[in-house]
């Protein structure tokens with residue numbers, strides 16, 4: 001496949017773990033320059049050192065909490081000052097926090113998910129998308145989820161945020177009508193990252209969720225993101241939903 005990502009400039013949020021970290025490595029392998037954001041700066045710096053050692057690409061990291069508008073604004077301003085425009089924004093930062101039926105839900109967990117998955121994605125997009133419109137070029141790839149297509153017991157507010165991400169992907173796309181700016185989502189099913197550890201706050205319980213079948217790896221999702229970004233400019237993948245072969249809905253997982 002033709003590599004159209006060489007020397008492109010990619011901003012990935014939530015790049016300190018899981019999908020974001022794998023997405024960063026996968027774009028670097030194509031020769032793309034990186035802007036990596038997350039709260040854990042030490043992890044970003046380790047990833048930066050690793051990528052810069054193994055490839056010729058430029059990597060910039062910034063400590064950003066996407067829930068904080070001022071931090072997002074300052075970080076975006078630093079990115080937009082560089083010589084190259086942002087070609088691809090990957091809105092990946094996100095989480096599930098808690099796993100309770102709605103009547104027992106923790107309101108702080110709800111706010112964390114809404115502030116991160118929904119408002120954070122909006123803050124980042126609002127900073128970067130205008131520069132794409134001005135150039136009449138660019139690509140926003142939102143990381144949604146199968147949780148944005150099917151609700152499941154105790155998924156409630158996390159489901160709602162991912163349904164909202166799906167709605168926003170579609171909304172952004174129609175608002176970009178008449179421009180060359182592409183809007184896509186990559187919507188994965190069960191993947192063994194730190195996601196369930198963060199959600200359940202219990203490593204052992206989290207690990208059990210991935211027993212008895214082959215879940216997605218972060219690299220599988222990164223490959224999908226790179227594929228979506230690498231399509232020719234006249235092609236826009238609107239949604240790419242990928243699940244483990246053993247998973248047919250969030251709750252239908254064939255465990256042996």
Ligand code: NDP
Nearest residue numbers: 014016017018019039040065066093094145191193194195
């Ligand atoms: P991980 O927990 O492994 O990684 C989450 C990343 O998001 C981390 O880099 C974390 O960095 C970052 N993040 C979380 N909150 C913030 C914040 N406030 N500001 C900036 N960065 C933040 O999970 P995944 O890689 O699995 O999740 C990535 C995305 O994929 C999420 O949107 C998730 O909802 C989605 N997803 C996950 C699936 C799965 O099964 N794993 C399936 C489908 C979708 P830090 O803590 O350093 O800030």
Ligand code: 8X3
Nearest residue numbers: 145146147189190250
């Ligand atoms: C994460 C996948 O099925 O746990 O978005 O909601 S799921």
